[in-house]
Amino acid sequence: MTRTSRGARQRLLALSSRHHIEAHWGALGRLPGHRCLRGPETGMAMLKGRIGATGNAFHLGEMTLTRASVALDDGTVGHGWVRGRDHRHAELIALADAVAQHAEWQEALETQVLAPLADELAERQRRDAATAAATRVDFFTLVRG
């Protein structure tokens, strides 16, 4: 079993919809109880761009961001962050982070939740790319005169 790194898992869950995560979450079976240490709370992240895409940074504007930190009953702490205002989404990411630290749930999390979500994300991105590809053009310059 390949183990998804913490950062890669956070990315995958943040790019997946909460609806998709919940569809697979039940496969984990009975999870230990947990409480929220911080949040879930919604605030903002200031987004930076770069002048000319590669130059000095500048502040583009803000986006909504939600974060959550949870503790399982045995004290294991997990964190999660996600764009937007969905508290449950952030809490699920934090829970996954906590659960991933337990050998008991690691495999189920990898195979029942993360693997299908990774497939769904890849399929969505492939479909987007295929739709964009259908609009790819070749311009021909015509000789005037």
Add this chain to the structure above:
Amino acid sequence: MYVAVKGGEQAIASAHRWLADRRRGDRDRAEIEVAQIGDQLRLAVDRVMSEASLYDPELAALAFKQASGDLTEAVFLLRAYRTTLPRLAVSEPLDTAGMRIERRISATYKDIPGGQILGPTYDYTHRLLDFLQLAGAEVPPAETRDDVTDAEPCPQILELLNDEGLVEQAIDDGSEPMDITRDPPDYPMERAARLQMLARGDEGYLLALGYSTQRGYGRNHPFAGEIRQGQVEVEIHVEEWDETICVGEIALSECQMINQFGGSREAAPQFTRGYGLAFGHNERKTMAMALVDRALRAEELGEPISGPAQQAEFVLAHADSVDASGFVSHLKLPHYVDFQSELDLLRRLRREHAARQAEVEGARDAASPKPEER
């Protein structure tokens, strides 16, 4: 100056109730859902997010609905909401080279690695009203091209095609940009702060200013070097893990404008650049922004400042629609005392004017000979 007044509570409550009734419209028709606005009127949603300077499609759609489609009012609503939220993080600079491309065109280079991709564009449409939409015709799904297995990387064109050094390079010197939401604007303003103000600037205003440079008021001979739209992942650094993590992705539009040469005794002439970046699908906005960004570099590039679009303080101080509509709208507030004093002043001036006239006429009558004496 306006003054505080009391009273009118009942009238105000009734006016707002009427407003809500108007907004709801004919009860025999279904009410528009916020999700439908986010889905089917997304360009309006993108404009609201961009000018409110807050990326949240659902709230922008709500603001648009609440404002009955008044974009400036919707921007105001979302900007006001923004002030209720704490800032949790500052992102890493967005990597637009890593964008999942939906649209990507260049008007300067025909053959570009990754290709020209039109995306869901209004370009090349005939601008004829489509009466089928009035009749509620079915819309076929978008086509796909499945022979593209791996999306070809789409590098930034201006970085790629610069072997000869013909185009000015944008290089990061590591300096921390100013944040106009924290530090009050101070002129002259650095380019990073100017871009932050332009990014939230009113599209119509920037479009007019950009257009004015094309018509000769600060001409800078622009070409659309590259325009791209698509999804970009947002990364923040979190202390909990001391790691940079992805928290989701957002839609962005970017415009790299190439403009006429700059150069000096030390530096050989080369194309200069203007830059536009905005939330969502906001192509026209980013093009206008890039034109104005370039125009505002006039002083830096040693150009004569001859057009309004080149005057930083004028351009930037009037770009924000929330500021502008606020100050224009305040004229509707009670100015009764102010106006009363103006009335008193005007009556006094008129009395004095009349008295002076009478004096002048009296003197003229005395000086001119009477008809019978002629």
